[in-house]
Amino acid sequence: MLKAELARELPRLAAGYSSVFIIAGQTTAGHWLQEIQTVLGKDSNALVFESGEHSKNLKTVEHLCRQLRSLGCDRKSLIISLGGGVSSDIAGFVAASYMRGVAWIAVPTTVLAQADAAIGGKTGVNLNGYKNMVGSFYPPKAVLINSKFLTTLDKKYIREGLAEIIKMGFVCDKTILDALDRIPTGQLPGPQLNAAIERAARAKLKIVNQDFRENGQRKLLNFGHTIGHAVETLSLTSARPLLHGEAVAIGMLAEAKLAELEKLYAGNLSDQIRAYCQKFAINTEFQIKPETILKTIASDKKNSGTRINWTLPVAPGKGVFNHKASPANIKQAITFIPDKNLLDFSRGAHRHQVILRQLFQLGPIIAEFNHAQQHHVIAGPIIIVGRQLAGHGGIEYEPLPFVYGNSLFGDLNLRGVHAESF
Numbered sequence: 001m002l003k004a005e006l007a008r009e010l011p012r013l014a015a016g017y018s019s020v021f022i023i024a025g026q027t028t029a030g031h032w033l034q035e036i037q038t039v040l041g042k043d044s045n046a047l048v049f050e051s052g053e054h055s056k057n058l059k060t061v062e063h064l065c066r067q068l069r070s071l072g073c074d075r076k077s078l079i080i081s082l083g084g085g086v087s088s089d090i091a092g093f094v095a096a097s098y099m100r101g102v103a104w105i106a107v108p109t110t111v112l113a114q115a116d117a118a119i120g121g122k123t124g125v126n127l128n129g130y131k132n133m134v135g136s137f138y139p140p141k142a143v144l145i146n147s148k149f150l151t152t153l154d155k156k157y158i159r160e161g162l163a164e165i166i167k168m169g170f171v172c173d174k175t176i177l178d179a180l181d182r183i184p185t186g187q188l189p190g191p192q193l194n195a196a197i198e199r200a201a202r203a204k205l206k207i208v209n210q211d212f213r214e215n216g217q218r219k220l221l222n223f224g225h226t227i228g229h230a231v232e233t234l235s236l237t238s239a240r241p242l243l244h245g246e247a248v249a250i251g252m253l254a255e256a257k258l259a260e261l262e263k264l265y266a267g268n269l270s271d272q273i274r275a276y277c278q279k280f281a282i283n284t285e286f287q288i289k290p291e292t293i294l295k296t297i298a299s300d301k302k303n304s305g306t307r308i309n310w311t312l313p314v315a316p317g318k319g320v321f322n323h324k325a326s327p328a329n330i331k332q333a334i335t336f337i338p339d340k341n342l343l344d345f346s347r348g349a350h351r352h353q354v355i356l357r358q359l360f361q362l363g364p365i366i367a368e369f370n371h372a373q374q375h376h377v378i379a380g381p382i383i384i385v386g387r388q389l390a391g392h393g394g395i396e397y398e399p400l401p402f403v404y405g406n407s408l409f410g411d412l413n414l415r416g417v418h419a420e421s422f
Contacts, residue, residue, distance in 0.1 A: 006107075006146045007039045010080075013105055013142050017078035020044040021068060023091035024082040025051035028109050031152045036082055036107065044080075045071050049090065053236065053244070056086050056125045058134060064094050075099050081140070084110035084157070085117030085244060088140075089132070092123030096138035106140040109149035111161025111193070112245050115168070115200040118143050120208040120218075129236065130299055131229040137213055145201065150189040158188045160245025162280045163224070165200045166273065167252060171223045173203040174317030177276075185279055219321035222302060222311040224252035227334065230296035231286050246283045250337055253277070253284060258333035259312040262325055269313060270336065290334040 014020050022044055024033055029048045037044050047067050049055050068077075079102060081091030088106050095104035108118035124135015150158065162180070169176035179196040204221065211218040228244075228251025235242040242250070256270040277284050302309050308330070310323040 006144050006148075009142070009144060010036070010039055010105075010107070011041050013144075014040055014042065014078055014080070017103065018074055018076040019072065020078045020080065021047060021071070021073055022080045022082055023047045023049070023064060023087065023094065025049060025055070025084070025087050027051040028083040028087065032082060032109060032149065036080070051083075051086070053086060053126075053232075053241065056090060058125055058127070060090060061094055061097065061125055064090070065098050068094070068098055073098065073102065075102055077102050078141075079104040081106045081118070082109065084108065084113045088113055088118040089123055089135070090125060092121070092138055092140065093125060093135055095140075096123055096136040101138065104138075104140050106143045108143065108145060110153060111150065111158050111189075111197060112164050113161075114145045114149075115161060115197045116164040116204060116221075119201055119204050121212065126233075129233050130301075131233055133301060139212070143201075145197070147189065147194045147197075150193075153189070155188065156243065156283075158193070159280050159282045160243040160249075162193075162196075163245035163249040163252070163277070163282055165196050166276045167221070167224050167248060168200045168203050170252075170269075170273065170313045170316060171220045171311065171319030172207065172317060173199070174315075176200055176203060177316060180276060183280075188280075216321075219302075219309070219311055220319045222321070223313065223319055224248040224255055226297060226300055226302065226308065226310060227251035227254045227293065227337075229300065230293045231288065231337070233296055234288050234292060235286065242283075242286065247286075249273075249277050249282045249284050250286050254333045254337050255310065255312060257336040258310065258325055258329055259314070261329040261332060262312065262323070264312050264314050264320065264323070266315075286337055288337075290331060290337075293334050293337075294331065 020040060020042065022033065022036060024046065026048055028051070029046065033046055033048075037046070047064055049060050049064065068079075073079075079091055079095045079098075081088045081104060085108075088108060092104060092106070095102050106113075106118040108114045118140070121137050121139030122132075122135065123138050124132045127133035165176060165180060169180060176196065176199050179192070179199050183190070183192040183196060207217050207221065210216075225248060228248040231250050232242050232244060232247035235247070252273050253270055256265070256273050259265040259269055274284070276282075297308060298306070300308065307324060309321065310325050311319055311321045312323050312325075313319045
C-alpha cells in the first residue's frame with residue numbers, strides 16, 4: 001500500500017476539479033495505476049503511452065491532447081503525471097499546452113524524477129533527435145514524492161537516478177555528497193537513499209524558487225547536461241540507448257575534466273565523480289567519435305549563438321555557469337569519455353584465471369587477473385564471458401573465446417555492463 005501521506009494528500013489536492021486524467025507510461029501504469037485510481041476515490045481517466053524516451057515527442061503530445069479532447073477534458077480539469085522524468089516532461093507539456101493550460105500534479109515514481117526531473121516546472125519533448133527542444137516552464141500544483149514507488153523500480157533506474165543527485169552535490173550543496181556517502185553499497189532502495197533524494201529535492205526547490213526561468217542560478221543544474229544530452233541523443237539509434245542518468249554521468253566525467261583543464265577546480269574532480277559512479281555501478285560507457293559529440297553540442301539549446309555555455313564545479317557544492325571554455329580543452333575533455341572503462345591487457349595470453357568478489361571500498365565489482373605471472377586489478381561493473389567452475393573464495397570462470405571491442409585478449413574477454421548481470 002502507498003504511504004498514508006500520499007493517500008491523504010492526493011484526494012485532497014484533486015478535489016474541486018471537474019475531472020481527473022492520469023497520464024502514465026505503460027510500465028508504471030502496470031505497477032501503480034490501479035492503486036492511484038483507488039486512492040483518488042473519484043472517477044478518473046487513464047491515458048497510457050508507450051514507456052521510454054522514444055515516446056518523448058510531439059506525436060505523443062498530439063495523441064494525448066486528442067484523447068483529452070475526446071474524453072471531455074476542460075480548463076477546470078486536473079492532469080496527474082504518474083511515472084519518471086519522461087512522464088512528467090510529457091504530461092507537464094500537455095498540461096501547459098492543452099486549452100492554453102490546465103492544472104497538473106506530478107507523482108514521480110523514479111529516483112531521477114523524485115530528486116530532479118519532476119521538480120521545477122520544466123516540461124517538454126524532443127525534436128528531430130535534440131533533447132527538450134520544444135517545451136514550457138509550467139510548474140505543477142504539487143509534487144507528491146513517495147518512497148514506496150521505488151520498490152518496483154529496476155536497479156538500473158535507481159542507479160541512473162543517483163547521477164542527478166551526484167550532480168546536485170557537486171554544484172549546489174556539498175552535504176548531498178555526505179548523504180550519498182552514507183548509502184550502503186548494495187542496499188538500494190533504502191532509508192539512506194530516501195534521505196539523499198529528499199536533500200537533493202529540497203536543494204533544487206530552493207534554486208528554482210530563486211530563479212524559475214533559468215536566468216541565473218538555476219543554470220548550475222545543467223552540470224553534466226551539455227555533453228550528457230549530446231551523448232544521450234547520439235545513443236538513441238544504438239542497440240542499447242543510454243538512460244538519461246547514465247548520459248549525465250558520462251557528461252559529468254567529461255565536464256569535470258574540462259573544469260580541471262580550465263583550472264577552475266583545484267583537485268582531481270573527475271576521479272571523485274568516477275568514484276561515486278563506481279560505488280553505485282552507474283554505467284559510464286559510450287563509444288562515439290569526439291567530432292560527432294562536438295557537432296551535437298553546437299545545437300544545444302543552452303548556447304548563446306555559437307558560444308557554448310558551460311556549467312562547471314569550482315569546489316564541492318559550488319559551481320559557475322555561462323563559462324566560456326577553450327576549444328582545445330573542450331575537445332580534450334570529450335576524449336576523456338570512458339570507452340569500456342576497463343584496463344587494456346597485452347595480447348596473446350593463452351590462459352587466465354579470473355576471480356570475482358565484492359570489494360565495495362574499491363568499487364561494486366573487482367576482477368583479479370593472473371596473466372603471465374603478473375597481477376592486474378580492475379574496479380568497476382563487469383561481466384565475465386565464460387563457463388562457471390568451482391571457485392575458491394569467489395566465482396571462477398573458465399574463459400571462452402570472445403571479442404572485446406576491437407581486441408581479442410587470448411581466450412578471455414571482458415565487456416563492461418551493469419553489475420546485476422551476475
